[in-house]
Amino acid sequence: MDKKQELINKWDAFLLKIESRFTDSLNHAKEASVNQLAESDYDFETTMRGWQGMKAQIRQLTDKIDEVWDEKVEPQMELIGDFASDEYTKGSILSDKLEENLQRFERQLEGELSQLFYDHAIKIADKKHNCTQCDAEIQIRNDLFRAQYITCSFCNTVNTIAPEAKFLKVGWGIVDNIAKVKTQTEFDVMEAAIEAIRLHRGQAPESYWETYEKAHSEYWNSFFKARITLNSELQNRYDDDIKRKQKEFENYKKIQTT
Known part of the structure; x- marks a missing residue:
């Protein structure tokens, strides 16, 4: 040799x-x-x-x-x-x-x-909670990660339930991480689309940008909806989140094509 x-x-x-x-x-x-x-x-x-x-x-x-x-x-x-x-x-x-x-x-x-x-x-968090007035059993929601105000169905007393600290932590980064895994397929499609654009080094055809925009929109739509299934309060932010991501796409495209 x-x-x-x-x-x-x-x-x-x-x-x-x-x-x-x-x-x-x-x-x-x-x-x-x-x-x-x-x-x-x-x-x-x-x-x-x-x-x-x-x-x-x-x-x-x-x-x-x-x-x-x-x-x-x-x-x-x-x-x-x-x-x-x-x-x-x-x-x-x-x-x-x-x-x-x-x-x-x-x-x-x-x-x-x-x-x-x-x-x-x-x-x-899924343990028994009791009404402070009549001691009837009450149930907290498992998709709201904050203190909850629950009206007793027996005596109508409004109970303030402060969930366990670990339960409260779930509401933000934890649900994001889970949603990322649930939307891995859409993420891969989006990454493939942006990589195709990068390979053209600023000269990508408009059709490539259309493909990326569609994949970008589908991924973030899927991601934000996956989060909502875990934390229902995030529904209130959905429209703003979608608009923010669309703006990010537009800004990126503008930078890359001018």
Whole structure:
């Protein structure tokens, strides 16, 4: 085997090892995060901090590709021939792939952890509450994450029920994370549409923008409706949220096409 092929084989083996370690690290991160959530009595913030630390370590694997290339691989390849650029592309493609996989994994993991937290919080909140006046059983709504004012059906006393702290946390970021997972398909379509535009480097045909606008609208419409199924109060913001996202699209298009 000549020296060139030996270096290429070593580089290929290194990239394969990085990809394998990356996959193993994601699997470990998921298992560790799920375990930490349960073991911490569903302390969501602590679990997220733990995940962020693991994510930083996983990203170091991607950084290792450029580091090894710059310090070891490229200098050796340049000594024996003009083929380094093709080999560098292999590393660049893998780096992009791993970053894309990491972002997708994070979206899925945070959605799964949020669903586990949501199920736990609903279970805690779904306990008996009694009227302060007549002691009749009253039931809070599981899609309103705030203090609730419930009129007793027996004596008409208005009861103020302050749900558990974990239940109150569900109403915002938790439902967002769950909605992201529920609308992953629409998100992928939107991302594919914007990537097609990016590849044209400011010269995308109008038809591409029409495709992206449709995908953008369908994703955000699906996302906001998915949130509403979990937190009914977000219905009041739906119209404003849709208008805000449409404005964001228009501003982005204007910047990219002028």
